[in-house]
Amino acid sequence: MTKKIFMTRRIPARAEEMFREMGYQVTVSEKDGVLTRDELKEALAETPYDAVASLLTDAIDADMISAMPESVKIIANYAVGYNNIDVAKAHECGIAVTNTPEVLTDTVAEHTVALLLTVASRIAEGDRLIREGKFVGWEPMLLLGTDIKGKTLGLIGAGRIGFEVANILHKGFGMKVIYCDMKENDALKSSCNAGYFSRHEEVLKEADVVSIHVPLLPSTHHLINGERLALMKKSAILINTSRGPVVDEVALAQALKAGTIRG
Numbered sequence: 001m002t003k004k005i006f007m008t009r010r011i012p013a014r015a016e017e018m019f020r021e022m023g024y025q026v027t028v029s030e031k032d033g034v035l036t037r038d039e040l041k042e043a044l045a046e047t048p049y050d051a052v053a054s055l056l057t058d059a060i061d062a063d064m065i066s067a068m069p070e071s072v073k074i075i076a077n078y079a080v081g082y083n084n085i086d087v088a089k090a091h092e093c094g095i096a097v098t099n100t101p102e103v104l105t106d107t108v109a110e111h112t113v114a115l116l117l118t119v120a121s122r123i124a125e126g127d128r129l130i131r132e133g134k135f136v137g138w139e140p141m142l143l144l145g146t147d148i149k150g151k152t153l154g155l156i157g158a159g160r161i162g163f164e165v166a167n168i169l170h171k172g173f174g175m176k177v178i179y180c181d182m183k184e185n186d187a188l189k190s191s192c193n194a195g196y197f198s199r200h201e202e203v204l205k206e207a208d209v210v211s212i213h214v215p216l217l218p219s220t221h222h223l224i225n226g227e228r229l230a231l232m233k234k235s236a237i238l239i240n241t242s243r244g245p246v247v248d249e250v251a252l253a254q255a256l257k258a259g260t261i262r263g
Contacts, residue, residue: 004071006044007053008035011078034058041067050074056081062089080104081243083216102160109164112211112241116169119237119263121145146235146262148173154207155179156200156223157242158188162213166192169209178203204231209239216243226251229260236261 005019007028019026029035029043034057041064044052048071054060056079065075065086074096075085082099090097118124122143129135129143153169155162158181169175170192177194179185180203188194197203200223204210210232214220224238224247232238238261240247255261 003050004047005051005053006047006049008040008058009055009078011053037064040064044068044072051076053078054085055079056084058084060085060090062086065089065093065095068093068095074098081216083243105160105164108161108241109168112161112165112239113168115239115241116148116209116211116237119239120148148175148209150174150176151208152176152178152206154203154210155181155194155213156203156210157181157213158185158194159213161241162211163188163191165211165213166194170194175209178206200228201231204228205233207236208233209237212238212240212242212246214242214246216245220246222246222248222251224248224252226254229255232261234259234261237263 002023002025004025004027007016007026010028010032016026016028027047027049031039035043037059040058044067048069050071051074052060052068052072053076055077060075066089072095075090075098077085077097077099080099080101080103082097085097087097122145126143148169153166153175155166155177156179158166158179162179162181163185166177166179166188170177177188177192178197179188179194180197180200184196185194189196197206212224214223222245224240226248229238229251238247238252256263
């Protein structure tokens with residue numbers, strides 16, 4: 001019997017093609033956006049699916065899992081993270097849960113560097129200036145940015161992505177690297193001559209650029225709060241390519257408005 005897969009959102013066409021080439025019957029949500037809880041329950045009730053391909057935007061909690069047909073044997077999350085899924089409840093119901101670790105290491109590292117350069121060079125601000133028709137000509141003080149060569153990069157978390165970010169910025173831009181993690185990273189020390197600190201506060205005080213690379217856990221929720229933002233240099237830049245709730249966004253907005261940090 002043909003196995004049936006329900007995809008909650010459209011993903012790259014090649015992935016869908018691969019499933020079909022392997023003989024699976026693939027159904028993709030017709031809605032161009034996130035399904036509501038009721039919409040997802042209704043979609044899963046229509047057909048005895050064997051698998052659900054979900055995204056981080058889908059709240060697959062205990063109630064949702066209980067409402068799934070007994071035919072569902074796996075929930076495959078199209079993400080590295082999986083805090084949108086009640087894994088314990090899924091296992092209780094005999095449903096396997098998978099994610100996609102390591103596939104985005106280089107991509108996220110490159111994106112981190114892109115965001116840093118965007119903020120340091122004020123690229124987004126310049127783009128808005130042009131689009132809004134406010135650019136009237138060059139001025140010596142117009143949107144002055146800052147160089148990152150020779151500055152200090154501070155990593156909060158030195159796993160795979162943090163390691164790649166450090167290598168790009170140390171070897172490509174001559175940045176000094178310091179980091180905080182649960183333990184010292186010998187590979188990072190060897191590759192970038194990185195300095196280790198046991199406390200986040202020490203990194204925040206010293207770094208010109210703070211780049212966050214930690215998982216979202218109860219212990220890391222709002223890890224970067226108002227108190228810790230206040231420790232950073234006024235000229236410092238904060239980049240978060242981990243999970244949003246790791247940073248207290250209200251406190252961050254206040255810090256930016258007050259000029260507590262650069263960007």
